[in-house]
Amino acid sequence: xxxxxxxxxxxxxxxxxxxxxxxxxxxxxxxxxxxxxxxxxxxxxxxxxxxxxxxxxxxxxxxxxxxxxxxxxxxxxxxxxxxxxxxxxxxxxxxxxxxxxxxxxxxxxxxxxxxxxxxxxxxxxxxxxxxxxxxxxxxxxxxxxxxxxxxxxxxxxxxxxxxxxxxxxxxxxxxxxxxxxxxxxxxxxxxxxxxxxxxxxxxxxxxxxxxxxxxxxxxxxxxxxxxxxxxxxxxxxxxxxxxxxxxxxxxxxxxxxxxxxxxxxxxxxxxxxxxxxxxxxxxxxxxxxxxxxxxxxxxxxxxxxxxxxxxxxxxxxxxxxxxxxxxxx
Amino acid sequence: xxxxxxxxxxxxxxxxxxxxxxxxxxxxxxxxxxxxxxxxxxxxxxxxxxxxxxxxxxxxxxxxxxxxxxxxxxxxxxxxxxxxxxxxxxxxxxxxxxxxxxxxxxxxxxxxxxxxxxxxxxxxxxxxxxxxxxxxxxxxxxxxxxxxxxxxxxxxxxxxxxxxxxxxxxxxxxxxxxxxxxxxxxxxxxxxxxxxxxxxxxxxxxxxxxxxxxxxxxxxxxxxxxxxxxxxxxxxxxxxxxxxxxxxxxxxxxxxxxxxxxxxxxxxxxxxxxxxxxxxxxxxxxxxxxxxxxxxxxxxxxxxxxxxxxxxxxxxxxxxxxxxxxxxxxxxxxxxxxxxxxxxxxxxxxxxxxxxxxxxxxxxxxxxxxxxxxxxxxxxxxxxxxxxxxxxxxxxxxxxxxxxxxxxxxxxxxxxxxxxxxxxxxxxxxxxxxxxxxxxxxxxxxxxxxxxx
Numbered sequence: 001x002x003x004x005x006x007x008x009x010x011x012x013x014x015x016x017x018x019x020x021x022x023x024x025x026x027x028x029x030x031x032x033x034x035x036x037x038x039x040x041x042x043x044x045x046x047x048x049x050x051x052x053x054x055x056x057x058x059x060x061x062x063x064x065x066x067x068x069x070x071x072x073x074x075x076x077x078x079x080x081x082x083x084x085x086x087x088x089x090x091x092x093x094x095x096x097x098x099x100x101x102x103x104x105x106x107x108x109x110x111x112x113x114x115x116x117x118x119x120x121x122x123x124x125x126x127x128x129x130x131x132x133x134x135x136x137x138x139x140x141x142x143x144x145x146x147x148x149x150x151x152x153x154x155x156x157x158x159x160x161x162x163x164x165x166x167x168x169x170x171x172x173x174x175x176x177x178x179x180x181x182x183x184x185x186x187x188x189x190x191x192x193x194x195x196x197x198x199x200x201x202x203x204x205x206x207x208x209x210x211x212x213x214x215x216x217x218x219x220x221x222x223x224x225x226x227x228x229x230x231x232x233x234x235x236x237x238x239x240x241x242x243x244x245x246x247x248x249x250x251x252x253x254x255x256x257x258x259x260x261x262x263x264x265x266x267x268x269x270x271x272x273x274x275x276x277x278x279x280x281x282x283x284x285x286x287x288x289x290x291x292x293x294x295x296x297x298x299x300x301x302x303x304x305x306x307x308x309x310x311x312x313x314x315x316x317x318x319x320x321x322x323x324x325x326x327x328x329x
Numbered sequence: 330x331x332x333x334x335x336x337x338x339x340x341x342x343x344x345x346x347x348x349x350x351x352x353x354x355x356x357x358x359x360x361x362x363x364x365x366x367x368x369x370x371x372x373x374x375x376x377x378x379x380x381x382x383x384x385x386x387x388x389x390x391x392x393x394x395x396x397x398x399x400x401x402x403x404x405x406x407x408x409x410x411x412x413x414x415x416x417x418x419x420x421x422x423x424x425x426x427x428x429x430x431x432x433x434x435x436x437x438x439x440x441x442x443x444x445x446x447x448x449x450x451x452x453x454x455x456x457x458x459x460x461x462x463x464x465x466x467x468x469x470x471x472x473x474x475x476x477x478x479x480x481x482x483x484x485x486x487x488x489x490x491x492x493x494x495x496x497x498x499x500x501x502x503x504x505x506x507x508x509x510x511x512x513x514x515x516x517x518x519x520x521x522x523x524x525x526x527x528x529x530x531x532x533x534x535x536x537x538x539x540x541x542x543x544x545x546x547x548x549x550x551x552x553x554x555x556x557x558x559x560x561x562x563x564x565x566x567x568x569x570x571x572x573x574x575x576x577x578x579x580x581x582x583x584x585x586x587x588x589x590x591x592x593x594x595x596x597x598x599x600x601x602x603x604x605x606x607x608x609x610x611x612x613x614x615x616x617x618x619x620x621x622x623x624x625x626x627x628x629x630x631x632x633x634x635x636x637x638x639x640x641x642x643x644x645x646x647x648x649x650x651x652x653x654x655x656x657x658x659x660x661x662x663x664x665x666x667x668x669x670x671x672x673x674x675x676x677x678x679x680x681x682x683x684x685x686x687x688x689x690x691x692x693x694x695x696x697x698x699x700x701x702x703x704x705x706x707x708x709x710x711x712x713x714x715x716x717x718x719x720x721x722x723x724x725x726x727x728x729x730x731x732x733x734x735x736x737x738x739x740x741x742x743x744x745x746x747x748x749x750x751x752x753x754x755x756x757x758x759x760x761x762x763x764x765x766x767x768x769x770x771x772x773x774x775x776x777x778x779x780x781x782x
């Protein structure tokens with residue numbers, strides 16, 4: 001760890017970063033000051049990004065694959081140990097809420113329905129009442145859950161086998177929509193638009209699709225996909241997984257991060273790339289805009305895409321972003 | 330003037346008859362004037378390119394080339410600068426030029442050009458030579474498929490970032506301004522009507538010339554007249570060739586898989602007028618949907634509420650999938666397994682996994698077949714957790730590393746089993762999953778058969 005705060009820069013690296021691959025970065029729902037970071041080093045860390053210091057960390061018995069804020073003082077997290085934990089960030093107290101039958105891959109919160117959602121390699125999505133806290137339902141998915149996202153009361157689940165399922169969190173009795181991914185390769189990340197009308201879906205093959213929830217043909221006509229995160233090296237185009245998507249809360253633009261180490265910001269309405277940042281030391285594993293859209297947390301972390309080889313250290317960068325970079329022109 | 334005839338013809342624009350000094354400028358002119366998308370102002374390379382762009386990106390049909398003089402609006406003609414101009418028009422042009430020069434020299438009066446002048450607009454039926462068979466490589470830019478053109482260039486030259494080094498660029502480097510990357514186009518592949526005229530061209534048929542003009546973005550197929558040399562700029566091409574021999578395509582196709590599809594298609598649809606009911610050809614093979622669902626991809630693969638869905642096997646992978654080819658390489662170890670699943674199998678994490686006491690072997694979710702039905706008492710018993718196999722040892726990692734004083738088990742927590750730190754294996758019974766009633770804002774989840782997969 002390099003305890004050096006680069007003041008005056010628009011970007012700096014967080015001190016006391018995780019010691020293994022970073023699985024997720026999530027900003028607090030109420031402030032751009034606090035950031036949760038989960039990691040394969042079995043920890044979930046809370047950072048004060050303004051002060052560039054780690055406020056606390058708690059541990060799972062195994063690598064943590066995702067984390068989420070329930071409210072500004074409660075973190076939820078799950079990982080290879082299949083345990084879902086909630087942690088009171090004020091009192092530093094752990095609660096094991098429940099378990100899946102296999103590692104937990106995704107943890108999200110749906111404020112509209114006030115429910116925590118987990119997705120697992122046990123091929124299920126489970127809902128959790130965050131107040132009790134307790135399990136509030138288990139819902140079988142066709143395949144292992146790789147990614148999920150919440151848009152108002154809609155839950156969009158991306159599984160292995162390129163399945164995409166849309167659920168109604170208020171009525172989980174049946175699946176609203178079963179789709180096949182528009183992309184031909186494994187689904188990597190799904191994130192809903194802030195306007196809740198659709199979602200962006202990325203694949204391991206340098207591509208992102210923009211899709212809409214409304215099944216009417218007029219709306220469906222608008223969906224599209226584009227290539228990105230590809231690098232030509234020695235005449236060969238290297239096609240990288242697009243691991244991370246994060247929407248800007250107010251501009252309806254989104255950032256993508258790939259294993260090429262680049263972060264791009266896109267304007268999905270005008271189908272333009274708004275900007276590309278410099279290349280980060282290694283793969284972009286996770287991205288998160290702060291709630292006010294002023295900061296972008298960038299997890300640069302190798303994910304064994306090219307085997308278990310030596311690689312740059314895992315790091316979280318905090319970058320101040322401007323309207324010029326994130327607002328549609 | 331024999332000397333003038335032999336001289337290279339000055340560049341001119343087939344679409345508007347404008348003269349140019351330089352073919353480069355002519356091409357610029359054509360891109361800006363005739364091949365520009367009226368919706369997004371993107372400059373394409375050819376008429377068909379523009380048509381495909383408008384179809385795929387904007388779902389609009391382009392009837393003719395913008396700003397073209399009457400008779401020269403044919404959007405299907407593949408003309409790029411001086412390349413691809415119908416031979417008839419080249420000869421026409423030559424004649425006109427010659428005539429002009431003769432007039433200016435006051436040597437001869439026009440005698441033979443007048444009758445030809447009239448049908449200047451329409452490419453005559455004699456035009457049999459599609460510009461299609463030109464050297465494929467030279468046509469790449471003209472394919473309405475900008476994919477290879479831009480983004481790589483945009484990425485190149487990015488300075489590598491050293492760890493911990495402050496950002497080198499703020500905002501957007503100018504070299505990266507070219508909008509959405511080339512690949513950004515509507516899904517769904519080629520619209521069927523783009524394919525009209527494509528299915529099997531019967532050998533030796535003098536049918537409607539619009540069918541005989543093979544858009545060059547299609548790979549040559551059997552039945553298509555093959556031409557060894559590029560028919561560029563009217564270089565000695567016979568204007569009324571003999572009936573083109575039907576022979577199997579030997580030309581290297583641009584997209585081999587597409588060509589294969591076309592071969593089979595042409596067998597089944599030997600008539601030029603056969604409606605193109607077969608799925609659109611994979612002009613962009615890596616892009617279009619698999620044939621089973623291509624035509625219905627945009628609408629019917631979102632069936633709602635478990636409605637009719639084309640039966641696509643879960644593990645179906647398009648035949649065109651190739652992880653690595655001569656020109657591209659997918660930086661991902663396994664197309665069917667996620668990076669996290671692979672990483673979890675590394676020995677250093679496996680050790681952790683086995684310690685948990687439950688063999689969570691990645692890729693083998695043990696109780697998967699069992700739907701974890703919820704919200705009903707029956708399911709409550711078995712749906713939550715399968716019986717744990719073996720007790721896990723105590724896990725030091727569960728202690729709070731930093732502020733141990735708060736690490737005491739949360740006693741008064743509803744739903745929590747009293748009695749200290751629960752080891753992993755005992756967790757399930759501690760959570761009474763279904764008795765607490767529905768959480769706020771939720772209806773009690775009811776599992777209907779339709780909800781299962």
